[in-house]
Amino acid sequence: DMKLVYIFMPKDGSLEKLVERKANELARKIVQRSSTTMKLEDQATSNERILEAIQELTIELKREMPGTLWD
Structure with a gap:
């Protein structure tokens, strides 16, 4: 059987x-x-805050796994 x-x-x-x-x-x-x-x-944020936001959003996206993750 196979x-x-x-x-x-x-x-x-x-x-x-x-x-x-x-x-x-x-x-x-x-x-x-x-x-x-x-x-x-004219509401620029620091590079450090941008990196933090990327890390936080990465964690959230991994947890929620939205369909847009695969686009």
């Missing part, structure tokens, strides 16, 4: 690493977009 199995494997090793990378990429896009808007409104 069964046919399809499997998707991440190129960079583990699913956890893939989710981390995708969440971080999305978080960077979101934070940079809002940071640019704030600069245009």
